[in-house]
Amino acid sequence: MKTHKIIFILALSLVFSSAYAQKGKIRQASKEYDNLAYLKTSEILLEVAEKGYTSVDLLQKLANSFYFNNQMEEAAKWYGELMAKNENIDAEYYFRYAQALKSIENYEESDKWMKKFADSDRSDLRGRAFSSTVDYLAMIDEVSREFEVVNLDINTEVSDFGTTQYQNQLIFASSRGGGQKYKWNEQPYLDLFSAEKQEDGSYGNVEKLDGDINSKFHESTVAFTPDDQVMYFTRNNYFNKKYKKSEDGTNRLKLFKATLNADGKWDDIESVHFNSDEYSVAHPTVNVKGTKLYFASDMEGTLGMSDIFEVDINADGSLGDPVNLGPNVNTEGQETFPFINSEGDLYISSNGFNGLGGLDVFVIRDFENKFEAHQPMALENVGRPINSPMDDFAYYENLGTKEGFFTSNREGGKGDDDIYSFIIPECEQTVEGIVRGQDIQGPIEGAKVTLLDEDSNKLNQQIVGVEGAYKFENLECEKEYLIRIEADTYATVEERFTTPKKKQKLGINPLLEKDEVELEPCADLAKILDIPIIYFDFDKFNIRRDAEVELQKVLAVLNKYPTMNIDVRSHTDCRGTAAYNERLSNNRAKSTRQYLIKNGVAADRLTAKGYGESRLVNDCGCESTDDSNCSEAEHQLNRRSEFIVTSINGEKCPDN
CATH class of the missing domain: 3.30.1330.60 (OmpA-like domain)
Known part of the structure; x- marks a missing residue:
């Protein structure tokens, strides 16, 4: 009897000791979590959770640690555990759970939680975007194209991302430089590198960017003015050897400007005037006229985690005041990595609009003209193969050389983030159809179909056979055309149309009205x-x-x-x-x-x-x-x- 009592007391002591140890680990994890050391946090929280010690707070932090490190399968698992507790939690966790499920291609379950998220706040732009396009997967399939994306040879086992072309070089950020490690991902701090374009079109001879651009902290994402004389780049809040933090102890990102000197070196580095210790400003892109700078920030007036802003570049090189691009571009989620191409199309990466998972690349065609004229704008998911269930971001294209680049952490890569290249596919359209009449079931043999340009100049003409079929190939994209169809005893039909951006077949099948009718007694x-x-x-x-x-x-x-x-x-x-x-x-x-x-x-x-x-x-x-x-x-x-x-x-x- 005494022996049994001693065993019971020892067992009870072990239980209390174990529980006390778990609480200690949770406190340690919470401290590291607050310092954004997510990888270390996940190890501690995971150990605790797998032993059966869970709470709403622990599961939130554990799931978040995987979510913010793009380990979506694990994030989905622990968000699922959180939802199973069926307790009152912030609706933002519904959104994150839906995103994690989407990243592992469980779209049906993801849609259920996105619906719950949308129902929780009818005003949230992310929920409204989901509710307005519930068939978004079919829409993405429609815009997806078939072309090859190539993992660049310059990628390493660490993080490589964010490309910009400068003369015959590709400028990008990478953790390959060695030196002090960043506690977020246990990789060296990012520096800017250049890769030289080779005769075969590939890139090699990677070198760290010259001058005083790189520091012992993070540098990334570069933009150049059209004359190649000014560079804007992203860096941690570190300037003139001073490392500064916000009031909550976070070192933010800032935009810096450098000028090319007579020796071909980047110097005269200065901080842009709208930087702040209290928010981040990052990821610049400059339009082809050199009059606008676009960037991402969480400054005051931001709708979500980060928004896209624009600012005027004045004639003297100074910058105006930032303007938020508004709800046509930004949501309560994360909009980042803007890129404005030579035609004024704005590309962004976002997890706030309907996509395949994680960050997706979106585009607003003719953005600059529409934004200036206050015209309606349509944001489109660019589809596969650029987008995937993982994070896809930092889109860049050169319409002159037909080269395109983006960054992704998709499966099959060499490192955490890899740079992918592609050749911008030629955009050619095919228009086809069957000529029929309203009064008959079958086609109209012998009808004449004429293709004309927007000024009614004849481009091509066909006489249809017994099947009534016509087909015109190799039409240009984003161009206005006119189809004219003529047939004996029928009224001539004309239909004007504009070809879309992507390559596809267009079907135009108008029904011809009878133009000649045999008149008989009793007819009306x-x-x-x-x-x-x-x-x-x-x-x-x-x-x-x-x-x-x-x-x-x-x-x-x-x-x-x-x-x-x-x-x-x-x-x-x-x-x-x-x-x-x-x-x-x-x-x-x-x-x-x-x-x-x-x-x-x-x-x-x-x-x-x-x-x-x-x-x-x-x-x-x-x-x-x-x-x-x-x-x-x-x-x-x-x-x-x-x-x-x-x-x-x-x-x-x-x-x-």
């Missing part, structure tokens, strides 16, 4: 010739101006076919007495007949009769239904005239 001219109903105003029988236009069509038909006789039939709606309506319709029929006679049609070719309310075309009968249920438009449908061919070429309609 209104239906054959698509003549709208001749309407009269309520309680009136005078010819309205719009009715006169249509009667001129009837007049033209009667003049073309002198043996044709017609019966003009007028009708009313149900309002008023039957006797009144019959009298009114007779007056309308006579008024119509008189108009045709006045315009040269022989009186013996025309008969006219009013049918009152006896032949309604809808259920607006006042005796059978409450006419208050019918709108004025519905009543007007009954106030009409018809034109029935009573005879032609001596053949009579048996109904007359």
Whole structure:
């Protein structure tokens, strides 16, 4: 008995000791977590969680440590554990869980949590973007293209990212330089490097950038002015050998400007005037005119984790005041790594809009012109193969050389982040279709299809065969064209269209309306010739101006076919007495007949009769239904005239 009691006490002591040790580790982890040492945090928190000691706070920090280090499979696992606790948590965790699930391509489950996130805050731009395009995966598939992306030979086992071309060099950031390690990822601090373009188009001879650009802390992401004389680059808050932190103890990122001196060295480094110790400014890009600088920041006025801003570059090289690009570009998530190409298209990386997972690359075509003119803008996911379930960012392209670059931590890379290159695919369009008529099921053989440019200059022409098919290839992208289709006995059809940016086949299949119809007795001219109903105003029988236009069509038909006789039939709606309506319709029929006679049609070719309310075309009968249920438009449908061919070429309609 005594022995059993001793064992119990020892066991209980071990339990308390173990629990105390776990709490100590949690406190240690929390301290390191607050210092953003995520890799060390995850090791400690993971050890605790795997022993069954979990809490909402621990799971949040553990899942976050994996999430912010792009270990999405583990992040999804622990966010899932957090959600299983079914406790009241910040909706931002729904978003992160959805992003982590998306990164491991569990899109169906991801969409469930994105819906819950969207429902939690109807005003959040990320949720609204999701709700407005629930078929976003199909839309991404539509814009995806087939071309090869190449992992550059200059990549290493550490982080390499963020490319910009400078003359015959590729400038990028890398941790390959050695030296002091950054505690976030246990890799050396980033420096800027150059790689020289080789004769075969590859890049090699990697060297650290000359001058005083690189320091013992982080440098990354470079932009040059069009004259190649000024460089903007990102660096930690370290300047003139002073390392500064914000009030919460964080060393932020800043933008710096360097000028090329007479010896070809970068010097005269200065901090841009809107830098601050309290927020980050990073990832510059300059437009082709050298008048605008775009960058990412979490400065005051930012909608989310980071936003894209623009600032004027004045003629003297000074910078204006930053302007947030607003909710067409930014969300409550992370928008970063802007790039403005030579055509004014703005590329960004974001996890706030619908994508394949992590950061995706998006584009707003013709952004600069639209932003300046306050015109609507459409943000597009650039699709695969540039985007993947992992982080894809730092897009850059040279439309002159057709070279493109981006950075990704996708599977199959050499290091944490790798630089990928691609040749911008030629964008050619194909337009094709089948020529059919509205009155027949099959195609129209022998139709002539003409392709014209926006100024109606003929580019190509085809005569379709028995299948009615036409096809024009090698059209340019983002250009306006006109298709004209002509066929015997049919009205000519024209359709103007603008080809999209991506390569695809466009289908244009208009139905041709019959232009030549065999006229027979009893035919209704209104239906054959698509003549709208001749309407009269309520309680009136005078010819309205719009009715006169249509009667001129009837007049033209009667003049073309002198043996044709017609019966003009007028009708009313149900309002008023039957006797009144019959009298009114007779007056309308006579008024119509008189108009045709006045315009040269022989009186013996025309008969006219009013049918009152006896032949309604809808259920607006006042005796059978409450006419208050019918709108004025519905009543007007009954106030009409018809034109029935009573005879032609001596053949009579048996109904007359």
